[in-house]
Amino acid sequence: QVQLVESGGGLVQAGGSLRLSCAASGRTFSSYAMGWFRQAPGKEREFVAAIIGSGGSTRYVDSVKGRFTLSRDNAKNTVYLQMNSLIPEDTGVYYCAARPSPAMYLNPDRWTYWGKGTLVTVSS
Numbered sequence: 001q002v003q004l005v006e007s008g009g010g011l012v013q014a015g016g017s018l019r020l021s022c023a024a025s026g027r028t029f030s031s032y033a034m035g036w037f038r039q040a041p042g043k044e045r046e047f048v049a050a051i052i053g054s055g056g057s058t059r060y061v062d063s064v065k066g067r068f069t070l071s072r073d074n075a076k077n078t079v080y081l082q083m084n085s086l087i088p089e090d091t092g093v094y095y096c097a098a099r100p101s102p103a104m105y106l107n108p109d110r111w112t113y114w115g116k117g118t119l120v121t122v123s124s
Helices: none
Strands: 004-007 010-013 018-024 033-039 046-051 058-060 068-073 078-083 092-099 118-123
Touching: 004 092, 018 033, 018 092, 018 118, 033 068, 033 078, 046 068, 046 078, 058 068
Parallel strands: 010 118
Antiparallel strands: 004 018, 018 078, 033 046, 033 092, 046 058, 068 078, 092 118
């Protein structure tokens, strides 16, 4: 079992920045791919970014490329999503996810463990 706890959400003006963190339990953190998804009101959960266990490869949805950066610190069992140049369309609940293999699937059904989410609100 892996437990995930997100933090760092909040209210920010358009153009601002936030850094989300996801702390994971367990001794095999470095073997898990980690991902972030988001869900806006009335919309389906969508893939945002993912990173493999070693941190050597990442994947982003096109709408955040160049603005968001995903990283991980395996010594701290934590992943970080740095979000810059935020726009109102980035508003939603951001969920951290983990899966025990390297593949970084866009489909949320392929991810095994989930946090409870943290709310990000970007005002115009």
